[in-house]
Structure formats: C-alpha cells, structure tokens
Amino acid sequence: MRICGPDTSKILARSTAAVLAVLTLASCASGKPEAKVDHLCAIAPASQEDELLRGIIRADSFETSIPNRTGRLVEMLERSLREMAPTKETFAPSTCRFSPPTRTESAAFSVGWAPRTSKFVEPSLPEAGRFDVNGAFGESNYHSTMLFVRCDMPGDLAEPSKSAWLYATASYTVNLGRTDIAPADIDQPAKDRQTSLAYLMTRRVTEALGCENKPLAKPPVVRPLPTP
Structure with a gap:
C-alpha cells in the first residue's frame, strides 16, 4: 500500500485528524490533480x-x-x-x-x-x-x-x-x-x-x-x- 502524508498511526489517534488522514490518503491513491484555482487572477511566469x-x-x-x-x-x-x-x-x-x-x-x-x-x-x-x-x-x-x-x-x-x-x-x-x-x-x-x-x-x-x-x-x- 502506498502511504501519502505523515505517520497515520499518530493521526488516527484523534478523530478530527483521522478524517483529514482519510481524505489525504484518498487523494494520494486516486492520483487526481488538485482543483483548479477558483479565481481569474493567476498570472503565469513568462506569459x-x-x-x-x-x-x-x-x-x-x-x-x-x-x-x-x-x-x-x-x-x-x-x-x-x-x-x-x-x-x-x-x-x-x-x-x-x-x-x-x-x-x-x-x-x-x-x-x-x-x-x-x-x-x-x-x-x-x-x-x-x-x-x-x-x-x-x-x-x-x-x-x-x-x-x-x-x-x-x-x-x-x-x-x-x-x-x-x-x-x-x-x-x-x-x-x-x-x-x-x-x-x-x-x-x-x-x-x-x-x-x-x-x-x-x-x-x-x-x-x-x-x-x-x-x-x-x-x-x-x-x-x-x-x-x-
């Protein structure tokens, strides 16, 4: 199994952190790109x-x-x-x-x-x-x-x-x-x-x-x- 992020055994010790860990792992496993920036102001370098x-x-x-x-x-x-x-x-x-x-x-x-x-x-x-x-x-x-x-x-x-x-x-x-x-x-x-x-x-x-x-x-x- 591929693990993404910090030590999950410590994260799962707290309920709130556990939710975050699950989301982090799901994102890592899915390989989906990050969401697009939700504004119109990004200026790419050298554009x-x-x-x-x-x-x-x-x-x-x-x-x-x-x-x-x-x-x-x-x-x-x-x-x-x-x-x-x-x-x-x-x-x-x-x-x-x-x-x-x-x-x-x-x-x-x-x-x-x-x-x-x-x-x-x-x-x-x-x-x-x-x-x-x-x-x-x-x-x-x-x-x-x-x-x-x-x-x-x-x-x-x-x-x-x-x-x-x-x-x-x-x-x-x-x-x-x-x-x-x-x-x-x-x-x-x-x-x-x-x-x-x-x-x-x-x-x-x-x-x-x-x-x-x-x-x-x-x-x-x-x-x-x-x-x-």
Whole structure:
C-alpha cells in the first residue's frame, strides 16, 4: 500500500485528524490533480500577461489582490444583466488588482454591462486614443482603458445579451502623479500594452461567463482608430 502524508498511526489517534488522514490518503491513491484555482487572477511566469503587467507597473514582481472568486463574479454579472436598465450601465465588480510590493500604485480591472444604445459607450476619457482589437473596441489614455465586447450569453440570458456590451475598465494608477511625463506623452506602444492586458484579463471573464461567440479567443491585435 502506498502511504501519502505523515505517520497515520499518530493521526488516527484523534478523530478530527483521522478524517483529514482519510481524505489525504484518498487523494494520494486516486492520483487526481488538485482543483483548479477558483479565481481569474493567476498570472503565469513568462506569459504574455506577465510580460505586459511587469512593463506597465515597471516592477519585477507584484502582489495580487482577488476581490471576487469566479463563481461569485459570474453570479453578480448574470444577475446584473437580468436587471439592467434600458439606458444605464450596471455596476462593475472588480476582478483583479496587481501592485508592486513596495509601492501603492496598481493595475486594477473590473467588468460590467452597458446597453448598446447608452451614451456610456461613447468616448469619454481625456486625451485618449480609440482602438479596435479583434472586433472589441474602446479607448485608452495614460491611466485608463475602456473595452467593450459583444458577449452572446447562453440560455435565458441570450436575449438580454443581444442589447448589451460587456464592458471592462482597467485602471493603471502607476502613471498618475508622474512628473517625468505629461499625459499627452504616453506613446502608442504604451497604450497598446495597456489595451492588450485589459483584453487578456477580460478574456478570462468571457470564458467564465460562457460567451458563446468566444469574442476574445484570438491573440490581441490592437488597431488604433482615428479621433472623431
């Protein structure tokens, strides 16, 4: 018999520990992998998200805050889509926040719904550049990105989703208060990095929601649009 964990003869001496031992042994014998992480914030080392995030926050490491687990986030978004007013965007619950370990700045992300006819969809960020990225669209300036995505929901949410955009907001406070640059000096590559990271983090939400059109499945290719 293969034994996994500490000395079982000692563990079985206590009833509570015995239960834990049985569970441990069962897991070891079954060979089943550990459960998937129940949140959308894991950044794999050397991934595209990792490279983009480190460049944006200008740090070699970061701390991760997880405001909402996946199930809770999906529950809130499904409920808010059902209850969305005809002309008003919904509250956008937070998904993830990343901060350099020795600074207060952060890159933070949230998602919500907006009626497609709402003025909320119109450009509103100061000194922002507009973009299209694989059919999603929005705008990005020196500290924020707004991304609007078509998400065709399944089941009873199919009809409401036809008249809504899933919107994502990304806040990059690492650029606020900097004296070495002016807002207008944030170049297009910097805006593209911010947009690409917002796209990749929002992709996780569309996958969790089960958007049937898989709107963000392709790698992000940011195409700047002319200013109206």
